[in-house]
Amino acid sequence: MASDVRTGSDPGPGGRDIRHLPKAHLHLHFTGSMRPATLLELADKHGVHLPEALTSGEPPKLRATDERGWFRFQRLYDAARSCLRTPEDIHRLVREAAQEDAADGSGWLEIQVDPTSYAPRLGGLIPTMEIILDAVRTASRDTGVGMAVVVAANRMKHPLDARTLARLAVRYADQGVVGFGLSNDERRGLARDFDRAFAIARDGGLLAAPHGGELAGPASVRDCLDDLGAQRIGHGVRAAExxxxxxxxxxxxxxxxxxxxxxxxxxxxxxxQDVPLRLLYDAGVPMALGADDPLLFGSRLAAQYELARDVHGFTDQELAELARQSVRASRAPDEVRERMLGGIDAWAR
Known part of the structure; x- marks a missing residue:
């Protein structure tokens, strides 16, 4: 995918440099944020044999619209995740994610993580959360990018596991956790099976931000709204149908x-050009562009704005409005939001 859009280093004919546009990044998965070079170094450090698709230097060829394709995507993600084994690995990943976001103009990053995936190697759920949150605080201090965490349950696991994660997320609501999500294959199971977990999270003051409307159609988005009280939707593009x-x-x-x-x-x-960015924008649906899993998809945050400009014809004023929408939808503190919105206005002028 990286070849389809500019990286953000070239402002294009008559266009402002996207990297200088302040923006919030609200959809970035933990392992998926990793730099490819870091993955190779960590695999060598821990003696992990990676699939060739992760060592070729190019984004893997993926197509997850059928069960076999999704299994392959998940297998690659799990292989990369297995390279994160120590607190130092976690700190490195978070620091580098913040550095990449800073280079792309992000002033606020909400990184999404399922801590159960890392807990066996890090001493359990609570130690894992504390390591992640310490890494977030350190990276934010060192890079200047405001950061927070969205704890995400896995819809392939039992809803009781999601309730455990929701309680864990609420426990750290005043220490950097701002939201609760639901990820993995949305075609599996029912959103309402996780309604109690989301009620726990919302009652604890957390934002409800489940995935929906990507691999499944508009009904998936409606289920997130009706059954989970979603305040943001991860993806949601199939709502356009x-x-x-x-x-x-x-x-x-x-x-x-x-x-x-x-x-x-x-x-x-x-x-x-088939992604319905223009349709959703013109209809007034708020959007926050995100990179999802740059490790596997090959492009980071600024490239998503470049795609909106180059492929969908968004003007610089419209790109500025997209950035404003990302900031308004974030859980950034008021002073951070005001500073970023002021910076967006200055960029647009």
């Missing part, structure tokens, strides 16, 4: 965390 749902999202102000490059890489859409 239902005009009534598009109006509902616009009227309710629920933000869709749209990740254009990953939508194409996973085969949700055949070409970048």
């Amino acid at each position: 239902d005009p009534r749902l598009v109006r509902r999202l616009a009227e309710s102000g629920v933000t869709c965390e749209v990740c254009p490059a990953s939508n194409v890489a996973l085969g949700v859409y055949d070409k970048p």
Whole structure:
């Protein structure tokens, strides 16, 4: 996917440099944020044999719209995750994710993680959360990028596991956890099976931000709204297939965390121009562009804005509005939001 868009280093003819546009990054997965070179170094350090698709130097060829394709995507992700084994590895990943975001103009990053995936090697759920949050605080201090955590349950696991994670997330709500999500294959199971976990999270003051409307259609988005009380939707692009749902999202102000490059890489859409960015924007649906899993999809945050500009014809003023929408949908502190919104206005002028 990296070859389909500019990296953000070239402002293009008559366009402002996207890297200088302040923006919030609200859809970035933990392991998926890793630099490819870091993955190779950690694999060598821990003696992990990686699939060739992760060592070729190019983003793997993926298509997850069928069960076999999703299994391959998940297998690659799990292989990369197995290279994160020590607190030092966690700190390195978070620090480098913040550095990449800083280079792309992000002033606020909400990184999404399922701590159960790392807990066996880090001493359990509570030690894992504390290591992650310490890494987030350190990286934020060192890079200047504000950071927070969205704890995500895995919809392939039992709903009781999700409730455990929701309680854990609430426990750290005043220490850097701002939201609760639900990830993995949305075609499996029912959103309502996780309604109690999301009620625990919302009652604890956390944002509800489940995945929906990517691999499954508009009904998946409706289920997130109706059954989980979603305040943001991870992806949500398939809502474009239902005009009534598009109006509902616009009227309710629920933000869709749209990740254009990953939508194409996973085969949700055949070409970048098929991603319904323009339709959703013109209908008034708030959006926050995200990179999803740069390790596997090959492009980071600024490249998503470049795609909006180059493929979908977004003007610089419209790109500035997309950035504003990302900031408004974030859980950044008021002073951070005000500073970023002021910076967006200055960029647009």
